Amino acid sequence: xxDAATLDAKSEKKAxxxxxxxxQGLNAAIDEAMAADEGVILLGEDVGAKQGGGVxxxxxGLSEKYGDHRIRATPISEQAIMGACVGAALAGMRxxxxxxxxxxxxxxxxxxxxxxxxxxxxxxxxxxxxxVIRTTTGVGVGFGxxxxxxxxxxxxxxxxxxxxxxxxxxxxxxxxxxxxxxxxPVIFIENxxxxxxxxxxxxxxxRVPLGKAAIAREGTDVTLITYGRTVLDALEVAETxxxxxxxxxxxxxxxxxxxxxxxxxxxxRKTGRAVVLHEAVRAYGTGAEIASRLHEALxxxxxxxxxxxxGAFSAVPMASVLEQAWIPNKDEIAGAIRTTMEWKR
Amino acid sequence: MTIxxxxxxxxxxxxxxxARFDEKMRSLLMSGKLATIYYxxxxxxxxxxxxxxxxxxxxxxxxTYRGQHDQIAKGVPLDLLIAEIAGRVTGTCKGKGGSMHxxxxxxxxxxxxxxxxxxxxxxxxxxxxxxxxxxxxVTVTCFGDGATNIxxxxxxxxxxxxxxxxxxxxxxxxxxxxHTAFADHTKVDSIVTRAAAYGMKGxxxxxxxxxxxxxxxxxxxxxxxxxxxxxxxxxxxxxxxGHFFGADFSYMPPEHIEEMKAEDPLPKLNALMLEHQxxxxxxxxxxxxxxxxxxxxxxxxxxxAYPDADEIRKDVFEEEIAA
Amino acid sequence: MPxxxxxxxxxxxxxxxTLVEWMFGDGETVEKGxxxxxxxxxxxxxxIEAQESGVLRVTGEEGEAYKIGDVIGxxx
Numbered sequence: 001x002x003d004a005a006t007l008d009a010k011s012e013k014k015a016x017x018x019x020x021x022x023x024q025g026l027n028a029a030i031d032e033a034m035a036a037d038e039g040v041i042l043l044g045e046d047v048g049a050k051q052g053g054g055v056x057x058x059x060x061g062l063s064e065k066y067g068d069h070r071i072r073a074t075p076i077s078e079q080a081i082m083g084a085c086v087g088a089a090l091a092g093m094r095x096x097x098x099x100x101x102x103x104x105x106x107x108x109x110x111x112x113x114x115x116x117x118x119x120x121x122x123x124x125x126x127x128x129x130x131x132v133i134r135t136t137t138g139v140g141v142g143f144g145x146x147x148x149x150x151x152x153x154x155x156x157x158x159x160x161x162x163x164x165x166x167x168x169x170x171x172x173x174x175x176x177x178x179x180x181x182x183x184x185p186v187i188f189i190e191n192x193x194x195x196x197x198x199x200x201x202x203x204x205x206x207r208v209p210l211g212k213a214a215i216a217r218e219g220t221d222v223t224l225i226t227y228g229r230t231v232l233d234a235l236e237v238a239e240t241x242x243x244x245x246x247x248x249x250x251x252x253x254x255x256x257x258x259x260x261x262x263x264x265x266x267x268x269r270k271t272g273r274a275v276v277l278h279e280a281v282r283a284y285g286t287g288a289e290i291a292s293r294l295h296e297a298l299x300x301x302x303x304x305x306x307x308x309x310x311g312a313f314s315a316v317p318m319a320s321v322l323e324q325a326w327i328p329n330k331d332e333i334a335g336a337i338r339t340t341m342e343w344k345r
Numbered sequence: 346m347t348i349x350x351x352x353x354x355x356x357x358x359x360x361x362x363x364a365r366f367d368e369k370m371r372s373l374l375m376s377g378k379l380a381t382i383y384y385x386x387x388x389x390x391x392x393x394x395x396x397x398x399x400x401x402x403x404x405x406x407x408x409t410y411r412g413q414h415d416q417i418a419k420g421v422p423l424d425l426l427i428a429e430i431a432g433r434v435t436g437t438c439k440g441k442g443g444s445m446h447x448x449x450x451x452x453x454x455x456x457x458x459x460x461x462x463x464x465x466x467x468x469x470x471x472x473x474x475x476x477x478x479x480x481x482x483v484t485v486t487c488f489g490d491g492a493t494n495i496x497x498x499x500x501x502x503x504x505x506x507x508x509x510x511x512x513x514x515x516x517x518x519x520x521x522x523x524h525t526a527f528a529d530h531t532k533v534d535s536i537v538t539r540a541a542a543y544g545m546k547g548x549x550x551x552x553x554x555x556x557x558x559x560x561x562x563x564x565x566x567x568x569x570x571x572x573x574x575x576x577x578x579x580x581x582x583x584x585x586x587g588h589f590f591g592a593d594f595s596y597m598p599p600e601h602i603e604e605m606k607a608e609d610p611l612p613k614l615n616a617l618m619l620e621h622q623x624x625x626x627x628x629x630x631x632x633x634x635x636x637x638x639x640x641x642x643x644x645x646x647x648x649x650a651y652p653d654a655d656e657i658r659k660d661v662f663e664e665e666i667a668a
Numbered sequence: 669m670p671x672x673x674x675x676x677x678x679x680x681x682x683x684x685x686t687l688v689e690w691m692f693g694d695g696e697t698v699e700k701g702x703x704x705x706x707x708x709x710x711x712x713x714x715x716i717e718a719q720e721s722g723v724l725r726v727t728g729e730e731g732e733a734y735k736i737g738d739v740i741g742x743x744x
Contacts, residue, residue, distance in 0.1 A: 041477065069477050075507065080466045080500035087470020087484075090455050091405070093477070095470070110497070114460050115467065123448035124438035125660040127455060159661045183663045258662075376719040377674025380736050591678030593712045 017200045022166065025173030025199075026058045026134075026190070030096065032205060033180045034066050037094060040180060041070045043081050044098025044134075048073035055100060056136060056195055078104050082111035082133070089131040090119065094180055102137035102189065103146050116185040117160030130183045132176075138192035138229060139279060139327050145315030150228075150280035155187050156257035156289070162210060163256040165189040167231035169199040171254060174208030182210055189256075191229040191279075213260035215267070219249030222273035222340050225264055225290060227253040230277050230328070237333045246341060256286055264290065265297050272303040273340035277333055282310025304343030307336040348556045350621060352398060356555050357618055357628070359394035359418040362635050364611055366417055369639055370430070374590050378647075379431060383444060384411035388585030391610035392517055392552030394418045396485060396580075399562040405453045405471040405484040407464040410445040411584075412457050415487045420452035423642035433649035440652040441660065462492040465501035465514065472505070472512035472575075483569040485513045489584075491522025493536050502543040502577070511569035513562075514577045517552060519584035524596050540577040552580030553610040555617055583608055670744025671720045675707070675734045682709045684735055687728050694726040698743060705740075718743060 020028070034040045042062065046055050051073055053060035063071035074081050078099060085095035099105050105112065112133065120128040139148045155161045164179055164186055166172035172190075179186040216231055217238050226234045231252045238248035249267055253259050268274045274294055276287035291306035312326045367387055373379040386393075389411075397406075397418035408415040416426060421437065429436025430444045437449050445459040455471055458464045468486035475482040492498055493516060505512050516536050520527050533539065540547025546568070550561040558580060565576035583605040587594035618628055658666040675685055685707040692698050704718040705728075718724075720743040728740025 038477075072473075072508070075500075075503060077500040077504055079497045080469065080504040083463065083466020083497065083501065084470040084473055084504065087407075087455075087467040087472070088474045089470070090467070091471050091474035093474050110460055110463055111466060115456070115458065115463060119448075119456060120662075121660045122438060122442040122446040123456075123660075124436070124441045126438065126448050126450055128663065162662070372719045375676050375716055376671070377676040377737060378672075380674075380677035382677070382680060589680070591676065591682075591714065593714075595712075 019198045020169050020173070020201045021195065022169045022172045022190070022197050023057055023195045025169040026176050027060055027062070029173045029176035029180070030059070031062060031065070033094070033177055034062065034070065039093040040096070041072065041088065041093060042096045042098060043072045043074050043085055045074055045076055045100055047071055047098055054098070056190070056192075058134070058190075059098070078107035079111060082108035082116070085131045085133075086111055086115050086119070086129055089116075089129040089185075090127050094130050094132075096132045096134055096180065099133060099135040101143075101147050102135045102151055103149050105133070105135060105151065112155070112161070112185075113158050117158045120184065121160060128183055129185050132179045132186045132188055134188045134190065136190045136192050138194070139311065139316050139323060140193055142318060142320060142323060143316075144318040148316035150189070150278070150311070152187070152189060152256050152280060153285050156286055160185065162186045162258065163189065164210060164254065165191070165228040165256060166254065167194070167216070167228055167252050169197055170202040170206065171208050171214070171252075173202060174206045175210070175254060177205070177207045178210050181207075186210070189228065194229050208254065211255045211258055211260055213263045214252045214254055215249065215263070216252040217248065217250040219247040219271070221247045221271055222275065222337050223249045223251060223264070223267040223271045224275050224277060224333070224337065225251045225253065226277040227256055228279065230279050233328075233330055233333060234277060237330050237337070240330070241334060241337060246337065248337060259290065261293065265294070268294050268298055269301060272301060274302075275307040275309060275333070275336045275340060277309045277328065279328065280310055281313055282308055282328075283313050285310045304340040307339055309333055309336050346556050346560055348559060352559065353555065353618065353621055354623070356391070356394050356398045356559060357614060358631055358635070359397060360390045360610070360614055361632050362423070362638075363390040363394060363414045363417045365632065365635050365639055366413065366423065369643065370413075371590060373643070381430060381432070381444060383430070383590040384588070385586045385590050386411055386414040386584075388583040388605065388610065389414055389517055389519060389552070391555055391614055392558055392580045392582045393487065395552075395555050395558035396487075396515055396562045398559060399566045400453075400483070400485065403453055404482050405455050405468070405475075407455060407468040407471065407484065407486040408457050409461070409464060409488055409492075410457070410459045411489070412447065412487065413444065416447050416449070416454055416457070419454055421447065421449045421454055423638055424645040425449065427642045428646040428649050431646045431649075432651060433646055434652040434656070435645070435649040439656060441656060462488065462495035462497040464488060465492075466497050466504075468512050468514075469501050469505050469508075469510055472510035473508065475511050476508070481570060483511045483513060483566055485515055487515045487517060489522065490516060490518040490520065490527050490536060491525075491530065492516070493539065494530060502539070502545060505575040506543045506545040509572065509574035511572070512575045513565045513569060514575060516577065516579045517582055518579050519582050520601075521584050521597070523588050535579060537577060537579040545575055545577055547577040547579065549579040550581070552582035553608055553613055555614055582610070585609070670722070670725065670742035672739045673704070673741040673743060675736055675738045675740060676716065677736045678707070678709060678714055679711065682711070682736070684733050685709050686733050687730055687740060688713060689730055690726055692724050694724065696724050698722065698724050
């Protein structure tokens with residue numbers, strides 16, 4: 001290579017935007033929030049420096065920076081972790097409860113459902129619970145039935161909780177900051193397979209508003225509504241179908257509940273067709289609520305019934321071949337889209 | 346053991362305010378003028394008053410559905426309390442919480458829970474905030490013997506001692522968990538023995554002995570404020586009626602009922618006051634004042650409006666739910 | 669003005685009770701604290717005490733079923 005060419009290559013490299021992973025995005029959001037507000041604290045198992053900065057490294061470096069009184073490693077005591085965060089929130093702090101795996105929220109359900117969700121209402125607005133419950137889950141790593149559940153539908157059904165999940169690193173950062181600053185309890189679902197996903201660093205103090213969906217890909221024939229890891233599957237399917245002449249609009253809800261009904265309805269009004277996709281079990285999932293609302297709002301304008309794709313109705317199996325069969329795959333997603341395209345009234 | 350006369354008078358006033366309130370509530374319920382679930386605390390008027398007399402107004406309280414005595418002893422105004430119980434918009438919680446969820450941050454009453462044992466982990470959180478902020482506040486969480494067997498109790502005890510939180514776990518052992526006698530739900534003789542299991546200081550006291558109870562409470566409060574960590578107080582008392590107003594309590598053996606009557610804190614306290622050279626006329630005047638306060642509060646409550654249906658859309662989130 | 673005697677709420681799930689017996693008759697004088705009437709639910713029989721003193725007026729009938737809050741008499 002000539003000298004001029006080498007120089008060009010070097011400056012191109014410098015001009016390239018820095019990339020961050022989902023873990024880095026979450027870590028940065030929490031770090032920036034903690035720097036800005038002394039009331040932001042994190043409680044969870046193994047979160048301190050002594051324990052390695054979190055099992056997924058999300059709290060890496062934070063206890064060294066802010067101290068053990070703000071990054072508190074806890075015993076294995078989900079009820080105590082959750083209750084302590086409820087109490088600290090009532091006193092005006094902004095605590096983050098880390099529940100290692102989403103299946104373990106079941107141990108803390110009383111604190112989440114009977115307390116965090118309801119205290120603002122039952123106190124007549126005198127107190128509120130500005131806490132974030134961070135938890136990890138996801139099918140596909142062979143963790144089996146008690147370590148893979150997506151339980152967002154349960155929580156969406158409890159008035160008073162907001163539920164959020166990012167599909168990329170920039171959103172992870174922006175949603176986390178907004179969740180911490182939200183004055184109501186937010187359940188922040190992280191996907192175990194997505195921690196390594198990279199996107200351009202959105203910068204310091206980046207925020208993504210809660211309750212606002214993102215149009216991940218524009219299209220005209222059918223709307224594919226999803227969130228979390230399955231956004232990636234949706235985008236791949238959309239690309240494939242584009243080759244077949246089907247234009248798919250992909251919506252990434254980002255906030256699962258309360259979801260951006262305006263954006264979703266406008267999109268489906270435009271396309272006339274919708275498919276809702278989630279990794280969580282299909283039966284009684286959030287897809288049922290979204291599909292139902294679309295039917296109520298757009299019955300006469302729909303070209304086909306809203307389709308739903310979700311996980312199989314069983315505990316997530318351990319054997320890899322079964323686990324893969326459990327997960328909604330791209331053929332199923334494409335199939336659902338084709339169903340709406342081919343529907344005859 | 347001695348006690349400051351002024352402090353004793355403070356305890357007496359709180360106790361009698363609770364006692365007259367409870368009597369009034371039962372009367373309103375029996376006449377049918379008020380129809381609501383109500384967990385009477387007859388028999389526990391003194392134990393809570395001695396505890397609250399050791400606290401400052403801005404110390405935090407977490408209590409339970411059988412908690413009006415704690416709330417009143419802490420300082421929640423009677424008019425706002427009764428209005429809330431009567432489901433009026435002028436109540437502490439605009440009628441949306443009721444007797445089981447009385448909340449009044451101005452007097453430190455941060456949460457009242459209807460789920461047995463759930464208050465303890467939350468109390469830890471309030472105490473943790475004080476620890477981080479170094480604001481000098483302590484948190485008291487009140488619960489019964491029945492709560493000491495639920496998981497949340499054990500998790501909270503361990504965490505409180507681990508972090509040396511400025512929290513006081515006040516177990517008002519009234520000898521019954523719902524309809525089940527203590528010996529039929531717990532295998533240890535005393536709840537206080539559980540403190541040692543968590544490395545925590547534990548004290549057992551006769552909750553109906555005003556001086557002893559206040560002393561124990563004050564020590565626990567001072568320890569917590571000084572950063573020395575939590576205390577479990579097992580305060581013995583009696584639940585002199587059924588689980589809730591109207592409940593049958595024939596499952597209590599006659600000997601127990603006789604014992605309860607003999608240990609009634611109200612005549613005991615009155616005798617103690619006289620021993621400390623208070624005049625009966627003085628005490629009666631105080632009670633008359635409390636009764637007037639109570640009458641005014643009841644009148645206020647029944648004259649108040651009910652909440653509008655659109656209150657249902659408020660306080661679910663910070664933003665109102667669309668109609 | 670005479671005070672109403674209403675059927676009280678006696679438990680979490682009780683919505684209806686049977687008025688078993690009046691301890692006093694229409695026109696008699698009652699004292700606050702006297703056992704005034706008894707009711708029966710599916711759980712038990714309960715004595716209800718008068719919360720006022722005065723002349724009793726009876727409107728509720730023995731043996732009849734009443735709902736929580738129903739007025740069965742007055743004391744004036």
